[in-house]
Amino acid sequence: MAKQHATKRESPHLKRFYYPLDQAVEKPFNWKQMSRLLNYVKPYAKTLLPGAVIAMFLSTLVRLLVPFLIGQVVIDVAIKNKDVTLLTYLIIGIGALYLVSYVANMFRIRWVNILGQKVIYDLRKTLFSHVQRLSHNFFDKRSAGSILVRILNDVNSLQELFTNGIINLLMDVVMLIGIIAILFAISPQLALAVLVILPIMFYISTKLRRNIRRSWQDVRIQKSRLNSHLNESMQGMRITQSFTQEKENKEYFDGLNTDNYESERLAMKKSAYFGPFVEMSNAIGTVILISFGAHLIIIGPGNGGIEIGDFVAFAFYLGMFWEPISRLGQIYNQLLVAMASSERIFEFLDEQPNVEEKSNAMVYKDMKGHIEFDKVQFSYNEDRIALHEISLEMKQGQTVALVGHTGSGKSTIANLISRFYDPTKGKVKIDGYDLRDMKLSSLRSNISVVLQDTFIFSGTIMENIRFGRPEATDEEVIEAAKVVGANTFISKLSDGYQTEVEERGNILSAGERQLLSFARALLADPRILILDEATASIDTETEVQIQKALKKLLKGRTAIMIAHRLSTIREADNIIVLEHGKILEQGNHDELMKQKGEYFDLVRSQFQMLDAL
Known part of the structure; x- marks a missing residue:
């Protein structure tokens, strides 16, 4: 079956939608381009964004504070001293903190979704307005379907980045910095032992970066080709049926659809490598925590060890540590998708009309027609x-x-x-x-x-x-x-x-x-x-x-x-x-x-x- 598909693809007739302007290119991660993309958030920097950031910081602070209270106060003070009154107050206080976190998260999700939708609206409006100004030469070189993909699919692919990615990235970075600082404050030696896996993770994720990004570029290109064919097939349906070419058209669509399926499957497969690796790192960190942490509890605080409450708090923070690490992997995938799409969007936005209008062009109101x-x-x-x-x-x-x-x-x-x-x-x-x-x-x-x-x-x-x-x-x-x-x-x-x-x-x-x-x-x-x-x-x-x-x-x-x-x-x-x-x-x-x-x-x-x- 694969051989048959390859044969069909070699036919000159079946190459009619492979536009030279839609090619994947190898480029480094373009921070300047990402900065340009984030400029679309600026109009809302004084309205929706501050509230979302404050809500994010509030919920993150609660999450960082609760394990400390459980380990350092609930276990090492209230339970150890059998202080029921203090324990009651702590339970009520922790419950109140979780309620505050819930409300803050509710407003954060609401505000970032509104923010994301407004940014996508502005971006699509800008892109469509710009395309309308371009010269006929631009449309001569591109199919209507490939243009539609840029305005619809490529802009839509940025939605997740703007609705969740940016705020989640900031939240996870703050969370990681806070957790690492607290881990080293509780026990520097245990923190070093547990986090020894991080350099290895960083090295592997860096190696995967270019490969994953290229795959998502290819996904965008295959979607463009599929949409181009669909657009032309629908418009030319009478001709297809008149010449009884439904079978050939179906075979060609099957080839494009297969290419689209394979490109997305490969991109998802490569993107999925990060999750299991984080889980494996979590398992290694947990094994180190139990073995080395038990040793530190046994030798006791007087000999450089730790209390049970410290161990419990450390275990809480360690469990929280791998969650943002895993999310950062997902956000990084979003960034790669966003980069692949934004490259194609900005390619259109950077396109200048061949027919340029002078800045001092005259307005001619009384035309005669000579x-x-x-x-x-x-x-x-x-x-x-x-x-x-x-x-x-x-x-x-x-x-x-x-x-x-x-x-x-x-x-x-x-x-x-x-x-x-x-x-x-x-x-x-x-x-x-x-x-x-x-x-x-x-x-x-x-x-x-x-x-x-x-x-x-x-x-x-x-x-x-x-x-x-x-x-x-x-x-x-x-x-x-x-x-x-x-x-x-x-x-x-x-x-x-x-x-x-x-x-x-x-x-x-x-x-x-x-x-x-x-x-x-x-x-x-x-x-x-x-x-x-x-x-x-x-x-x-x-x-x-x-x-x-x-x-x-x-x-x-x-x-x-x-x-x-x-x-x-x-x-x-x-x-x-x-x-x-x-x-x-x-x-x-x-x-x-x-x-x-x-x-x-x-x-x-x-x-x-x-x-x-």
Whole structure:
């Protein structure tokens, strides 16, 4: 079975989700990074944290005090002298101390849980807000699933650290320091004999540290790959079923699921080594305590020995000593998990947009829509030049069509106008201003984009159209829908504009979703409208209706239309023909047809195809 799994993993087809950006790396424990993580606690340093720390110190003090009272006072004084009154007071006092400890622990747990939840909330909010600001280049290199893992799983993995780990670490350190001090105060020689195992424990735990941390890194990576596959599988389920590839998809998922299982099993196995070792150390310490402690009781206090009460107190403290040691091992595992997750979180937070906004960027309120490309060259990567130093002009209010074969640079021009990318060379200007000098929100609020594969959000039809301009009234939303012809099908739905469209608008046809995207774009009242294959999913009858509406709506606006169906762009003021990132010819339909160049050939080939049908 293992051999079969390995064979599947060697298939090139089955490597499609193994992203090079998700790789485990060997790094030392990064205290600077941990300090950065703890900065998220600072907003609560004067509210929740002080109360939790005080409660922790109070409960720890009670735990350190009780064994002393039992050994030194109850046994060596009250019982030894048969003082019933003192014994009664001591029992009541110890009971009261435990009650104080209970109340303190109750408030500590409550406050640290609130603290942890608030920190996780802030961290996830910061991460999501930052990801929204990143450029398209960031999303081109990563799957949606791997991004989701960082925002959800990796942030969630820090929850235990913030809700319990930090305070428990402080409590256990205070407890250990207090216990060691008391043990040496009771009997230095017995303390040295019992704690001789500590250096060995420290050495072994140090050796395990790097191995365990690497394992938890691998767990995060495997979860990312699993989620990436799940996300893509759900979105592509219709394609999977259409090509009857359920079996292969299941086998691939089984491979990823097995990798995820094995990585977590191995990480848990390595993390579990520490617990049994602490138990073994406890057993060795207990054997030393009984054998050497009995000897010290026999020789008596006068000869360097100890009293029975000292022995009992020492036994109490020794039993308490291994408990925080064991918890520190668990906390250390939490720290390793937190480090693996925080590395991945901060990798995103340190990612800077490729499209940077200047600190003194201008807010452009009265955009006209005059677009210029001044010797613009653009490359998605070094090996692929999408535009070759093109210069073009799109005048205010013009409808400009971009035509050409796939990969000719049409969508690249649209992406540069919206400044989703910056040109490698040259300048893109609107109304004479370089886009790099404009505030991004100011630029994009004046541009609406309608894509072929339109995205419809979960929610109502009213909410989806209003996404273009959230402050719009219901009447304005309905008017936009009427203009593009969407009102006809919306009014036939059971709940009209309040109809829930479900995820990605599953209850709507492709054409209906496209009409909603038109209404959404037009409601935004943009100065520039980009239509990227926007009518590809609409039937001919609906397209005619939209073309009539667009004549009115595009008046006074600059419109850029990208289309393969050349019948949709006949009325364009200017048609730019592109090939391999270069402008071959431009002019209106009649002018280009007279030239009998590339555009003429494209139109003729399309009509020949229609005639053949």
